[in-house]
């Protein structure tokens with residue numbers, strides 16, 4: 001058994017280098033595909049983080065009636081906060097609302113016209129964050145029914161619309177990734193098949209001298225795994241080289257997102273290695289199978 | 295001497311080939327028995343019809359006939375590269391048609407196969423080509439070296455052991471292939487036109503080698519249309535034509551003589 005494994009590994013190694021051109025072509029294809037896959041994965045992860053960010057921003061805003069007593073407002077706040085769907089409730093009074101508004105104008109570099117007003121036009125409001133942006137319960141209804149609430153902004157429609165878009169983007173992304181995966185598999189299988197065809201003579205001789213299927217198959221499986229492993233290593237190397245300059249460009253974008261680059265790197269490593277080795281093994285298995293069927 | 299009764303049995307069987315039912319045990323001492331074998335290829339070509347053949351242990355058989363007569367097909371049935379459409383091909387007591395697929399490699403190790411085009415691996419040396427047959431069948435590595443040395447000495451290639459096939463003459467390449475066929479200690483050597491690519495002098499050399507191997511007790515079946523060699527050696531001749539055995543004679547010539 002050990003000698004069989006040693007034999008297979010040695011033959012895989014020899015096979016890889018004896019057919020160096022073919023093996024390198026397969027490896028290059030593998031690297032190209034893994035890079036493409038990584039690119040898609042990074043974009044999808046970024047997109048996903050962005051969507052989550054947008055979803056988190058969504059909240060229910062209830063304007064408080066002018067002159068409502070603080071005690072009544074605090075009572076509503078406590079009542080809504082106790083509801084199971086609600087993550088948090090923040091009370092932004094009229095003064096604070098005006099300050100935030102002015103700040104935003106300044107940030108955008110626009111002229112502050114509020115100073116011309118003799119009275120604060122903004123109402124105080126309760127800003128309700130939901131645990132799950134899709135689950136409202138009867139938060140909105142409950143707020144509307146309260147006498148100290150002027151009106152509840154129609155955020156439900158907005159939320160629905162945002163969620164539709166984000167779900168569409170997610171599904172589309174996964175679909176594109178699956179499609180790329182299938183194309184990758186097809187190309188890899190064909191590249192490895194070429195490598196196997198180049199060794200058809202060897203397989204024929206092995207069969208004629210009475211080699212069992214395992215002795216014929218496993219060296220090729222290991223060789224496919226080797227192509228995948230080398231391809232994955234090169235891909236990760238290239239990604240590491242590219243990560244720094246790319247990261248600098250994207251920092252501005254990623255900074256606002258709750259994206260953990262460490263976790264992304266780890267996930268990417270696992271995906272690249274697993275996909276590379278998996279494709280290599282699968283490609284070899286499929287390619288060598290037709291020779292063993294007779 | 296000891297082979298004489300077997301040969302007699304085989305001969306008497308050949309005179310009356312129709313009587314043997316598939317369930318009957320094969321002739322005692324026969325390495326190979328074909329009974330009522332027909333081979334039709336998927337495209338409809340019928341390459342063999344009603345073939346009966348018994349090859350006793352230690353026999354030397356020439357399989358002759360024009361191109362397309364079915365010689366290679368018969369050989370493919372014996373090495374189970376193809377399966378008979380009807381009838382039984384029994385090698386060393388095992389019916390090849392009923393053999394489970396994973397048993398095939400074991401059966402093939404009982405046979406050594408030689409082809410017209412040598413089928414050597416160009417990137418391996420003579421020694422590696424011969425050792426390959428043992429490596430891929432799971433022989434422990436400490437047994438491989440001595441076995442390879444022994445057969446290389448037998449075929450006279452000890453001096454060329456480290457050369458690549460491309461640097462060898464045709465005769466030396468064929469002797470490498472014979473060494474590879476022998477390294478498993480097979481019961482039988484099967485050769486499909488082994489001298490087809492070689493000039494007459496070298497062909498004789500190869501025949502000398504096959505005769506020596508036969509003297510060591512290995513059964514030899516050789517397909518050929520080299521009339522000069524067949525007629526000169528006066529061995530058993532099985533003649534095929536259009537997929538039928540039209541002649542099966544001991545100590546015979548290439549062509550019918552009566």
Ligand SMILES: Nc1ncnc2c1ncn2[C@@H]1O[C@H](COP(=O)(O)OP(=O)(O)O)[C@@H](O)[C@H]1O
Pocket residue numbers: 335336337339340341359360361362363364365366367368
């Ligand atoms: N794989 C095949 N498919 C279909 N017909 C075949 C195949 N191999 C051989 N034949 C046919 O079977 C017949 C016998 O061929 P073959 O056994 O190669 O004869 P030989 O070796 O005596 O020249 C020929 O008519 C040939 O065309």
Ligand SMILES: [Mg+2]
Pocket residue numbers: 365366367486
């Ligand atoms: Mg032929």
